[in-house]
Amino acid sequence: MKIVLFGPPGAGKGTQAKLIEEKFGIKQLSTGDIFRSHIKNQTELGKKVKSILDSGNLVPDSVVVELVVDTVKNPEFEKGYILDGFPRTVVQAEEFDAFLQSTGSKIDACIGLEVPKDELIKRILSRGEGRADDTPEKVAVRLDVYEKETAPVMGYYKKTGVFSSIDGVGTIDEIFGRITSKLA
Numbered sequence: 001m002k003i004v005l006f007g008p009p010g011a012g013k014g015t016q017a018k019l020i021e022e023k024f025g026i027k028q029l030s031t032g033d034i035f036r037s038h039i040k041n042q043t044e045l046g047k048k049v050k051s052i053l054d055s056g057n058l059v060p061d062s063v064v065v066e067l068v069v070d071t072v073k074n075p076e077f078e079k080g081y082i083l084d085g086f087p088r089t090v091v092q093a094e095e096f097d098a099f100l101q102s103t104g105s106k107i108d109a110c111i112g113l114e115v116p117k118d119e120l121i122k123r124i125l126s127r128g129e130g131r132a133d134d135t136p137e138k139v140a141v142r143l144d145v146y147e148k149e150t151a152p153v154m155g156y157y158k159k160t161g162v163f164s165s166i167d168g169v170g171t172i173d174e175i176f177g178r179i180t181s182k183l184a
C-alpha cells in the first residue's frame with residue numbers, strides 16, 4: 001500500500017504517519033526529515049539545501065523527486081510507504097506517478113488533513129522543536145508556499161480519484177480513527 005499524507009505545515013502529518021506505520025507495517029518517508037538529517041550530517045545534499053529549508057521555500061523538484069525515487073527502491077519500502085511532505089508540487093506528483101507507472105505501481109490513497117490556518121500557526125510555534133524555520137516569519141513563508149504551490153496537488157489526486165480529506169482537528173486518536181476509516 002502506498003499512501004500520500006497531505007496537508008499544510010503543522011497539520012500533524014508526521015504524528016499520524018508514525019501511527020499508520022505501526023498499524024499497517026509500511027514505512028514513513030518524510031522528505032523534510034531526510035533533508036534535516038543531511039543538513040545535520042553536513043553531506044553534499046545537506047549543504048545544497050540548507051539555505052532553502054532555512055528560508056521556508058521549496059527544494060527544486062528535480063532534487064526531491066530523485067531523492068524519493070532512490071529512497072523507495074530500498075528494500076525496507078517494498079511493502080509500501082507513507083509519503084509525508086511529498087509531493088509538494090504538481091510537477092512532483094506527476095513525475096513520481098510516471099516513475100510508479102514504469103514499475104507497474106500506483107498511489108492507493110491520498111489523505112488530506114484539514115486544519116484552519118490559525119490553528120496551524122499555533123501548533124508550529126508551540127511545538128518547540130528548535131527548527132530554524134519555525135519562526136513566525138518563516139512559518140508565514142511556508143504557509144504561503146503551501147497555498148500557492150502545494151494546495152494544487154489536491155486537485156491532481158482528485159483527478160486521479162484517490163483523494164479524500166478528513167478533519168485534522170481533534171485528539172491524535174480521533175484523527176487516526178478518521179484516517180483508518182478512509183483506508184479500510
Ligand code: ADP
Nearest residue numbers: 009010031032053056057058059064085086088
Ligand atoms: P513542514 O511540513 O512542517 O513545513 P517538512 O519537514 O515537511 O515541514 O519540510 C521542511 C522543508 O523541507 C520545507 O519547507 C522545504 O524547504 C523542504 N521540503 C520538504 N519536502 C519537500 C518537497 N517535497 N519539495 C520541496 N521541498 C521540500
